[in-house]
Amino acid sequence: MAADRIDGKAFAEGLRTRVGGWASDFEGAAGRKAGLAVVLVGEDPASQVYVRSKGKAVAAANMNGFEHHLPADTSQEDLLALVERLNADDAVDGILVQLPLPDHLDDQAVIAAIDPDKDVDGFHVANAGRLAVGQTGFVPCTPLGCMMLLADRLGDLSGLEAVVIGRSNIVGKPMAQLLLDANATVTIAHSRTKDLPSVVRRADIVVAAVGRAEMIKADWLKPGATVIDVGINRLPPADGEERGRLVGDVDYGPASEIASAITPVPGGVGPMTIAVLLRNTLVAAYAHAGLDAPEGL
Numbered sequence: 001m002a003a004d005r006i007d008g009k010a011f012a013e014g015l016r017t018r019v020g021g022w023a024s025d026f027e028g029a030a031g032r033k034a035g036l037a038v039v040l041v042g043e044d045p046a047s048q049v050y051v052r053s054k055g056k057a058v059a060a061a062n063m064n065g066f067e068h069h070l071p072a073d074t075s076q077e078d079l080l081a082l083v084e085r086l087n088a089d090d091a092v093d094g095i096l097v098q099l100p101l102p103d104h105l106d107d108q109a110v111i112a113a114i115d116p117d118k119d120v121d122g123f124h125v126a127n128a129g130r131l132a133v134g135q136t137g138f139v140p141c142t143p144l145g146c147m148m149l150l151a152d153r154l155g156d157l158s159g160l161e162a163v164v165i166g167r168s169n170i171v172g173k174p175m176a177q178l179l180l181d182a183n184a185t186v187t188i189a190h191s192r193t194k195d196l197p198s199v200v201r202r203a204d205i206v207v208a209a210v211g212r213a214e215m216i217k218a219d220w221l222k223p224g225a226t227v228i229d230v231g232i233n234r235l236p237p238a239d240g241e242e243r244g245r246l247v248g249d250v251d252y253g254p255a256s257e258i259a260s261a262i263t264p265v266p267g268g269v270g271p272m273t274i275a276v277l278l279r280n281t282l283v284a285a286y287a288h289a290g291l292d293a294p295e296g297l
C-alpha cells in the first residue's frame with residue numbers, strides 16, 4: 001500500500017498563519033513589529049532565492065524583514081561589525097546569517113558573535129548547549145520542523161527506534177537530541193557507519209539529512225516506517241529541462257511503497273524550516289520586549 005504523503009507545505013502554511021496572528025497581537029502589545037535581519041554574503045543563486053522567499057514569508061506574517069546583502073569579498077571584520085550593529089538594534093529580534101559563508105570567512109566566529117537571544121537559527125554554542133542539557137533555548141529550525149511533523153503524525157514517540165542519517169551541527173545532531181528528549185531510542189549514522197542499510201532497517205523513524213540525491217533505497221526501510229527527508233538536492237537537467245528537478249535523500253517513489261508515511265521534496269521539510277524561523281523570531285521578539293509569549297507559540 002502506498003505511504004501517506006506528509007504534507008509539510010500545508011502544515012507550514014497553518015503554522016505561518018497562526019504565527020502571523022500572534023505577530024499582530026505582538027505589534028499591538030509592543031507598539032512595533034517583530035523584526036528578523038537576514039544577512040547574505042555573496043551571490044550564490046540558491047541562497048538568493050532562499051533569502052527572497054524568507055523575506056516574503058516575514059512580511060506575510062506581519063513582521064519586519066531587514067535584508068543585508070554584502071559582496072562576496074566582504075571582510076570578516078566588516079561582517080562582525082554588521083552583526084554587532086544588529087545585536088544592538090532594538091528593531092531586530094532575530095538574526096540569521098545565511099550559511100555557508102564564502103571560504104575566507106569563519107562561520108563559527110560569525111555565529112559566536114550573534115547575541116544568543118537573537119540567534120533564531122539556534123546555531124550559537126549557548127543554544128546548542130541548552131539543547132544538549134535540556135534547557136530552554138532556540139532550537140534549529142529544520143529539526144524542530146521535523147519534530148512537529150513527527151508529533152503530528154505519530155503523537156508519542158516513546159520507545160520508537162529512530163535512525164538519523166547525518167551528524168551536522170545544524171540538522172543531524174540537534175535532530176537526534178530532540179528525538180532523545182521525546183524518548184525515542186536514537187541512532188546517529190554518518191559516512192563512516194558500517195552497513196547503513198541494516199542500521200536503517202531497524203528504524204520506526206528515519207530522518208535523512210545527508211545531501212545525496214535518492215541515496216536511501218526502499219529496501220533499506222522497515223515496512224511501515226515513517227520517513228522524514230531533509231535532503232535538498234538538484235539533479236542534473238534532463239533533456240528539455242532548463243534546471244534539474246529537486247529531490248531528497250530518499251528514493252521517494254519506491255520508498256513510498258514500503259513506508260507508512262513520507263515527506264516529499266519539495267513540499268516537505270523545506271517549508272517547515274521557514275515557518276519555524278518565523279516562530280522562533282516571534283518567540284525572540286516577545287522575550288526581547290519583556291512580554292509573555294502566547295500559549296502554543
Ligand SMILES: NC(=O)C1=CN([C@@H]2O[C@H](COP(=O)(O)OP(=O)(O)OC[C@H]3O[C@@H](n4cnc5c(N)ncnc54)[C@H](OP(=O)(O)O)[C@@H]3O)[C@@H](O)[C@H]2O)C=CC1
Nearest residue numbers: 142166167168171190191209210211230231232269270273
Ligand atoms: N529542508 C531544509 O530546510 C534544509 C535542508 N538541508 C539539506 O539537508 C542535507 C544535509 O544538510 P547538512 O546537514 O547541512 O549537510 P552536511 O554536509 O553538513 O552533513 C551531511 C552529513 O551526511 C553524512 N554523510 C555524507 N555521506 C554519507 C553517506 N554516504 N552515508 C552516510 N552518511 C553520509 C556526513 O557524514 P560525516 O559527518 O561522516 O561526513 C554528514 O554528517 C542537504 O541536502 C541540505 O541541502 C539542510 C538544511 C535545511
Ligand SMILES: Nc1nc(=O)c2c([nH]1)NC[C@@H]1CN(c3ccc(C(=O)N[C@@H](CCC(=O)O)C(=O)O)cc3)C=[N+]21
Nearest residue numbers: 096097098099100121232266267268269270271273274
Ligand atoms: N543560517 C542558515 N539557516 C538556514 O536555515 C539555512 C541556511 N543558513 N543555509 C541554507 C539552508 C537550506 N535551507 C532551506 C530552507 C527552506 C527550503 C525550502 O523551502 N525548500 C522548498 C523548495 C524551494 C525550491 O523550490 O527551491 C521545499 O523543500 O519545498 C530549502 C532550504 C535553510 N538553510
